[in-house]
Amino acid sequence: MMNRLKAVLLGTLVLLAGMASAGEPTQKVVYHINGGDAAQQSAALGNILNHLNAVGPENIEIKVVLHGDGVSLLLYPDALAHTKMKTANATDEMQPKIAGLKEKGVQFQVCGTTLKGRNVDAEKDLYDVKPGDVVPSGVAQIGTLQSQGYGYIKP
Secondary structure (H helix, E strand, O other), X not given: OHHHHHHHHHHHHHHHHHHHHOOOOOEEXXXXXXXXXXXHHHHHHHHHHHHHHHHXXXXXXXXXXXOXXXXXHHEOHHHHHHOOOOOOXXXXXXXXXXXXXXXXXXXXXXXXXXXXXXXXXXXXXXXXXXXXXXXXXXXXXXXXXXXXXXXXXXX
């Protein structure tokens, strides 16, 4: 029985190694952020970094979907006054954490519905957000990603 278990485990490892070497990520994950608390957002970024370090950036595809108050993660503090957001957390301390994750391939996707409803200009008010980073609806994007096999994580 023990030899059979070893054979199954070895086969699984070989399969995973083959997938990784073929350039296919072994994991696809969407992290969902919709809260505006800076400490919770920072902890979520730490979770993402730990996840990357555990499996290796080459073995995972991570998308972070931000909507509602979660957009505050990328909102410059100077932009807060002219928006309908409650907080703005893209501080000098938070920006390097975001940039470091992006350098490892993490994609941040921002809800267009939130931007419109809360008077946020993605290119002017948000840290390192390009037009291609904006999705029509954050919750719809999460559903789409899950239908494509992405695991869902809500830190």
